Amino acid sequence: MKKIMFNDRYGLTDAVLEGRKTVTRRKLTLTLHKEINDKLVEVFPSKIFLEDEKWKFVYDGMVFHLPKENYPLYKIGEVIAIAERYCDEYEKIQEMKNDKLYSLIKEKGWNNKMFVKSDLMPHHIKITNIRIEKLQDISDEDCIKEGVEFHQKQYEENGIREYCVCGLKHWRAIGCYAYSTPKEAFSVLIDKISGKGTWKNNPFVWVYEFELVD
Secondary structure, eight states: OOEEOOOTTTTHHHHHHTTOOOEEEEEOOEEEEETTTTEEEEEOOSEEEEETTEEEEEETTEEEEOOGGGSOSSOTTOEEEEOOOGGGGHHHHTTSOHHHHHHHHTSGGGTOGGGOOGGGOSOEEEEEEEEEEEGGGOOHHHHHHTTOEEOHHHHHHHOOOOEEOOGGGOTTTTSOSOBSSHHHHHHHHHHHHHOTTHHHHOOEEEEEEEEEOO
16 A cells, blocks of 8 residues: 655644645656756656656657656555654554564654555545646635635634644744735745745646545
């Protein structure tokens, strides 16, 4: 079984487990060999399309086959384990035999979910749809499905509609003071997660829709 990681710093794992986040976008990074210091460089295609069951992209007026490693990592209908640090599931792990618990404490996955085993994860999602689109084409509705929240308390206090991301259990955790639209909040979030300039570069992204299984 495969696993998937969501950002903990900005509360996205919790958003998935609470059923608030049901969509995730993963950047499609393409590299081509260009005459720049004899290295592969990242390129931004103008179009990506499916033809004869094969993905292709257009760059600089030419059509290229999308490398297999850039195909969607998951498939529709596939059940994926949500990666969580072993220490986050401490109470559940305590029910294991002492020797098993001791072995997990010594593993890297105790504090780093990159190294956890998918078959030990208690929560799962099921992929319900996959599509590809430019990052900035995201709708306000999908921003909410990505974990952006309507700040209900602020609205009740002064009637101002504001949107935020709840990272670290605090709605200002990403420097969110007053975003008037869900897209504004998401543009800040994606730059925090994927690196400064991600929103501005407007890359193609794989969009995975999913539902929480357990």
